[in-house]
Amino acid sequence: MSTLLDVKSLHTLYGSSHILHGVSFSIQPGQAVSLMGRNGMGKTTTLKSILGLVTPRSGTVTFQGEEITQKETWRRMQLDIAYVPEGRGMFHNLTVKEHLQIAARANRKGEKHWDYERVLKTFPRLQERLNNLGTQLSGGEQQMLAIGRALVTNPELLILDEATEGLAPLIRKEIWEVIRTIKDSGISTLIVDKNIQVLKDLCDQHIVLVKGKVVFDGSSERLINELETVESYLAV
Template sequence: MTALLQVEHIETAYGASQVLFGIEFSIQAGEMATLLGRNGMGKTTTVRSILGLTPIRKGSVRFQDRTIHTWTADRIARLGIAVVPEGRQIFPNLSVQENLVAFASNRSHSSEPWTLERVYALFPRLQERAGNMGNQLSGGEQQMLAIGRALMTNPHLLILDEATEGLAPLIREEIWACLGRLRQLGQTTLVIDKYVQRLVELADQHTIIERGQVVWSGRSEALRQNPEIWQRYVGV
C-alpha cells in the first residue's frame, strides 16, 4: 500500500550548515506517527522540509503519491497538510471564532468535515472564549485554538510541532485526550513532542532522529519494550 506521506533520504541545509542527513520515514493514511529527538536535532527542519518552507538539497518528499518537494508552500498546504507550529502563531487581534472561521475549508473533501460546532465540541473551552481575542487566551487555550484552526482546513495530514511544549500538566492531559480522539476518528497525524511515555500509548509508529539522522524507527510496542532507546536519544 502506498503511504500517504513518504520522506525519502532528504538532506536539508541552511546555507553552508547541513542539518538533515538522509532522513526517511513514511506514514500510512489513518496512522498517528511521531518524530522524536532532543532539541536541535532537526525535527522542525524536517517539518519545514515537508511543508516546502526550507528547500531540500537531496532526496524527495511524496504526498498522496505525488512528488511535492519542489512545490511552493501554499500549494502543498492546499493539498491538505496542516501544521500546528511551535509557538502556536495564532492571530492575536482576532477573536477565537474569527481565528477558526478564517481557515475554514474542506481540503480533504470529507463527507463529515470539521466545522465550528465540531471544534467547539472537541474543545468546549474555546466555545466559552469564542469572543475573546487571541492575545487574551492562556497558553493552553492558544494551543487548543491552533489545533482547532488546523482542523478547520480538514487536512489529510495534521502535523503538531511541540504539541504540549510549555503547557501545564492538566492542559497537557487535555491535548493528549484530543489526540486520542483524533486517532479514533482516523485523522492521519504526525506529532513532535518529548513525552514518549504518553506517545507510545497514542501513536502507531515512531522515528527518532539524532544530529539530523534517523537512529531508530519502529512501532509503539517495540519502543515500549525498549525504554533505554528513548532514554538514550530523547531523555534529558
C-alpha cells in the same frame, strides 16, 4: 494501502550548516507517528522540509503519491495538510471565532467532517472565549485554538510541532485526549513532542533523530522493547 506521506533521503542545509542527513520515513493513512529527539537534532527542520518552509538540498517528499518537494507551502496546504506550529501562531488582530471561521473549508474530496460547531464541542473553553483575541488566551487555550483552526481545514495529515510544550499538566492531559480523538477520527498525525510515555501508547510508529539522522524507526512494540536505548537518545 497506499502510503500517505513518504519522506526519502532528505538532506537539508542552512547555509553551510548540514542539518538533515538522509532522513527517511513514511506515514500510512490513519497512522499517528511520533518524531522525537533532543533540542537541535533536526525535528523542526524535518517538518519545515515537509511543509516547504525550507528547501532540501536533495531527497524527496511525496504526499498521496504526488511528489511535492518543490511545491510552495500554500500549494501543499491545499493538498489537505495542516500544521500546528510551535508557538501556536496566533493572529494578533483576530478573535477566537474569526480564527476558526477564516480557516474553515472542505477537503479535496468535498468532505467536511470537522466544522466550527464540532471544534467548539471538542473545546468547550473556546466557546466561552469566542470574542477574545487569540493573543488574549492562555497558552493551553491558544493550543486548543491552533489545533481547532487546523482541524476545520479537514486535513488528511495533521502536523503538530511541540504539541504540549510549556503547558500545565492538566491542560497537557486534555490536549493528549484531543489528539487521541483526532487519531480515532481517521486523520493521520505527525507529532513532535518529548513525552515518550504518552507517545508510546498513542502512536503507531516512532522516529527518533540524533544529529539529523534517523537512529530509530519502529512500532510501539519495538519502542517498548528497546525503551532504554531510545531514552538514551533523548536524554540531555
